[in-house]
Amino acid sequence: MKSTRRELLKVGGRTILAAAIGRSGLEFGSEFEGEKGPKDLAKLKFSQPLRVPPILSPVRSDATTDYYEITQKEADVEFMPGIRTRIWGYEGMFPGPTIKTRRGRAAVVRQTNRLPGDTVVHLHGGVTEPASDGFPTDMIMPGESRSYVYPNQARGATLWYHDHAMDHTAHNLYMGLAGLYIIEDESEAGLGLPSGEYDVPLILQDRSFGQDGNFSYHAGRAGRIGARGAVMLVNGVSWPRFEVATRKYRFRILNGSNATAFEIALGNGRPLTQIATEGGLLTRPTECPSIPLAMAERTEVIVDFSGYPLGTQIVLNNVGGEGPKSEIMRFDVTREERDENTIPEKLSDWEPLDPKLAVRTREIEFGISMEFNIHPLIWTINGKKFNPNASLANVEYGQVEIWHLKNRKFGSLEKLHPVHVHLVNFQILERNGEPPKPWERGWKDTVSLGKGEEVKIIMKFDGHRGRYLMHCHNLEHEDHNMMARFDVV
Ligand SMILES: [Cu+2]
Structure with missing residues (x-):
């Protein structure tokens, strides 16, 4: 197999890659190798043009809704010239096709799983009812289909859809199950x-x-x-x-x-x-x-x-x-091209959520449990493993809450935890007691919680009632229990 591939590479005149790939037993890019890739990798740089994922066309549309169909399937794609890589992709693409929709127009996406493993689809950043939000146990088994309904009532933004399957989200995404979902907003048109x-x-x-x-x-x-x-x-x-x-x-x-x-x-x-x-x-x-x-x-x-x-x-x-x-x-x-437009000084309206409106502040701690000794290692939220049947927090519909997120120190295992909350967008009130950084002063659905950091976020829970998730977006942390259910009641 190896010699065939080398032969192919030679025919393609890409001996640089043959050298890189053929290195005895050394996989490049693995964390086990301390991320030491071969120097030959540098020769790959800037040799290929950027591709832009295609926009997915609806299979049909009516007065209120566009209907899409996506097949999740395996395919072989070229990330590097002459090298074929097996992926799992929406429509067999890596990344998947982009869904572009307009605020106020609903989308129904029917997902069919033709992969060898079960999958779940989550629209990250979407204000979505629980049945369509991609709860990790709501799996699409191989050969089955599921339709997801997205109302797209929230403001225009760049969202993404990706896998959320119980215990193997990380592998599914690594294999390619991710794509962009752009909501266009009329209010942007004049800018x-x-x-x-x-x-x-x-x-x-x-x-x-x-x-x-x-x-x-x-x-x-x-x-x-x-x-x-x-x-x-x-x-x-x-x-x-x-x-x-x-x-x-x-x-x-x-x-x-x-x-x-x-x-x-x-x-x-x-x-x-x-x-x-x-x-x-x-x-x-x-x-x-x-x-x-x-x-x-x-x-x-x-x-x-x-x-x-x-x-x-x-x-x-x-x-x-x-x-x-x-x-x-x-x-x-x-x-050379001319561009007459200037960037407007004002882009959108902003209503800061007043901390005085918050009915409570919840303390939420991202840490590690050693309950089974060092192996296996369990990432926890408030000391607990993910339990799909238990809610960590019952929040009342329409109410404003502050969540005080803390990254708990645990020796050398302290890690970055990007915290994602489903259903809502939030504003950052404080990072380590200071105002948020300049680049995070907008509506957010994910916040970086670095080593030893504390962040206060504020949000209003509306849109839908039901069960939702908050979790770390280091996907291996998420799969290994750094996830919690909250219920909007
Ligand atoms: Cu984490």
Whole structure:
């Protein structure tokens, strides 16, 4: 098998990759190797053009609703030239096709599972009734289908849909079960933000590959630290280059990795102009030298390439990233174009939730249990493992609460926990007793809870009643019990 592959690679004239893949017993990108990828990986950089996931067309539409059908299936795709990798994808794509809808228009997505394992679909950021929210035990078994109803009444934003199956969400996502879901909002129409081909999603993911070209999925120490990889993918392409014109672009950026946080910055030192967080547009653009992006967080930025001479190359860096992952992709300025619009000073209205409206503050602690000694290691919320049949918090419909999230220290095992709350968008009141960071002052559905950190968030529980989830979005932590049910009653 190996020699056949090498032969193929030679025919393709890609001996660099043959050398990288053929290394004796060394998988590249595995955390077991301390993320030491072969130097040859560097030669892959910026050799392939960026791809943009296609927009999924509805199979039919009526006055209020668009109906979509998605088949979850295996496919072989090329992340690196000449290397075929088996994936699990929505419509067999990595990432899945983008669903683009309008605020106020409902969508029904019928998902059919043609994979060898069971799946669940969650619309991350969606205000969705419990039956369609993707509770981990509401599985779609192989060969079966399930329809998910999304009302899309909330403000326009960049959401994503991804797997949420009990105990193996992490593996399912690593294999490819993730795609973007964009809600467009009429209120954006008059702002003159870059649109069409100048409105570009960037889904950032890292992956590890084995000698056979397939993903090498390792959840890390004790099977529960988190799966990483030394190969940086953007929209399913390793370290792509993107040819841009001398004008402004809008980038919708998602950290879709299992267990890797990024911090994005332009390689030329110019700031990023942030315009949105998970829950849509900010009140006004914010200049950020860099923007940290924990797992599942989204940010939207405007980058203006006007004024750069043709031939300029600007790398999108990952500040603090190790080895090959210190760079993400490259923008190549290749053509002149005029762009008349300026970025408006005001983007949207903002109503801060008044802490005085909160009926209570809940203390919620993200920690580790050693109840079974060191192996297996259990990640907990308030000392408890996930129990789908028990609610950690019963919140009353329509009420405002403050949640005081704490990352509990536990020796060297202290880790970043990006906390995601289903159903609601929240505002960050405090990070470690200080105001939130400049890049997190918008509507959020995921907040980074770093080592030893404490964050206070405020939210109003409305939209639907029923059972929902809050959990860590390090997917291996989530699968190994750092998840809790809350009920809106
Ligand atoms: Cu975690």
